[in-house]
Amino acid sequence: MIRCVMSDLGRVIIHFDNTIFFEKIASCSPYSKGEIAEMASTQSSYRRVFDKGEITPEEFYEQVTTKLKAKIDYENFYSLYNDVFSLNPPVLEILKKVKKNYKLILLSNTDVMRFGFIKKKFPEIMIFDEYVLSYEVGAMKPHLRIYEDALTKAGVEANECIFIDDIEVNIETAQKLGIDIIHMTPHTDLEAVLREKGLSF
Numbered sequence: 001m002i003r004c005v006m007s008d009l010g011r012v013i014i015h016f017d018n019t020i021f022f023e024k025i026a027s028c029s030p031y032s033k034g035e036i037a038e039m040a041s042t043q044s045s046y047r048r049v050f051d052k053g054e055i056t057p058e059e060f061y062e063q064v065t066t067k068l069k070a071k072i073d074y075e076n077f078y079s080l081y082n083d084v085f086s087l088n089p090p091v092l093e094i095l096k097k098v099k100k101n102y103k104l105i106l107l108s109n110t111d112v113m114r115f116g117f118i119k120k121k122f123p124e125i126m127i128f129d130e131y132v133l134s135y136e137v138g139a140m141k142p143h144l145r146i147y148e149d150a151l152t153k154a155g156v157e158a159n160e161c162i163f164i165d166d167i168e169v170n171i172e173t174a175q176k177l178g179i180d181i182i183h184m185t186p187h188t189d190l191e192a193v194l195r196e197k198g199l200s201f
Helices: 018-026 033-042 045-051 057-068 074-082 089-099 112-121 144-154 168-176 190-196
Strands: 004-007 014-016 085-087 103-108 130-133 161-165 180-183
Touching (some): 004 144, 018 074, 033 057, 045 057, 074 112, 085 112, 089 103, 103 144, 130 144, 144 161, 144 168, 161 168, 168 180, 180 190
Parallel strands (some): 004 103, 004 161, 103 130, 161 180
Antiparallel strands (some): 014 085
8 A cells, every 4th residue: 555655856846957057157157058068967976966965065166166167156156056947836736635645755866055945936845744855865866775765754665655756767776675656757647647556635
């Protein structure tokens, strides 16, 4: 019997587009939007260590602005870096209904600055019973540790959970632990899939 629904954040409950940041920061840098996007793709270690909470926001700012030779102060940098999100209202409404009968856990790879921004801009999404965030756990999906932390916080067994995520490797790891999964795509009818899996809400 399912007792808990775990959900990813980005491209599930909220949409995000990092090219918005690349385009805006390019105005402060000698590099083009395309060059910055390529750097972000090939040198993703900057984001990974920040998402795992291994460096401070100040250190992340210094590393990125130095790499991009960007002339921008700390406050304006994070104003550009954070503001890349938009709400996905239909999914949020489904999860609100699910919450009436099931424990709801947010399981997200994110950093302290972006999550702080999201909480302020979209307070309506703060409906979860527990928040399992990579920068607090010190591990990112698909590392087993973050799923195990989520199960502990949920207080349920793996086979009592469903996990929703848009990245295939993330759901594959959850599945290996015995968690039921939903691979979220732009074409997923989330409410129908949840009901097919036996959830009642």
